[in-house]
Amino acid sequence: MKNKGDNLVTEVKIRLAEKNILARVSHQYTLDFLLGYYSEFDTPDLEVTVYPTDILTERQKSDEEAELEGIPKVNYPDSYLETLALYRKIAEGLIDFGIILFHGSTLELDGEAFLFTAKSGTGKSTHTRLWREVYGDRVRMVNDDKPLIAISDESVRVYGTPWNGKHRLGENISAPLAAICILERGKENSITELKPSSEFPKILSQTYRKSDADFMRKTLSLLSKLLSKIRVYKLYCNMNPEAARVAYEGMKGSNNEIKS
DSSP states (O other), rough: OOOGGGOOOOOEEETTEEEEEEEEEEOHHHHHTTTTTTTSSSSSSSSEEHHHHHHHHHHHHHHHHHHTOOOOOOOOOOOHHHHHHHHHHHHHHGGGTTTBBBOSSSETTTTTTEEESSSSSSSSHHHHHHHHHHHGGGEEEESOOOOEEEOOOSOOEEEOOSTTTTTBBSSOOOEEEEEEEEEEOOOOOOOOOEOGGGGGHHHHHTOOOOOOOOHHHHHHHHHHHHHHHHHEEEEESSSTTTHHHHHHHHHSOSSSSSEE
């Protein structure tokens, strides 16, 4: 780390999704937040700087979202908003390396990663907790909220990041992504394999997007490649441990519907 004089901007070197990133930030909270992802390198793949205007933009976005949802505005500290602005800039830079930011809870079991996505409040984190209860030490949390997915002609791989949710569940690890599972609540547990292309809108809605034509073009291209390489499932689930068994057996088994 290197301090840049009177402006109190600190340069920090981190490594995310196998890319070397030089970040310039202003808050100790952000430096602490990035612990576990520090790295050493001479030449960065990506450089990002968070400016005061970026923090202000995050505050405005937060206020606008609260107003749309009809909930009270929260006066988040600048230090927290800096972490949001930093990840936004990182995501916008990594798109050129075939890497997207995705909203979902991701775990690894026996060398394969499974990503669970749904509307907020559906119970993604609760469901992955059931996997940890049922499968114990065989399960490792990659990222409970916002993992990075690297998509190439050869493979699809998901990576842990510091932005891993309010419970800070995740590790600095990666695994090949086997499947994306779309969660919906149900009285009974059942899982069905879907045609990936039919789920494109839902997958897109959980992907970081920017109102920029070139960025969107790259995102759509990467998602098309992603859905050509992985399986997609729909899981109706309750909050019982059996939901984890149904999900895993369904994603490891045939295309047939599996119920508890």
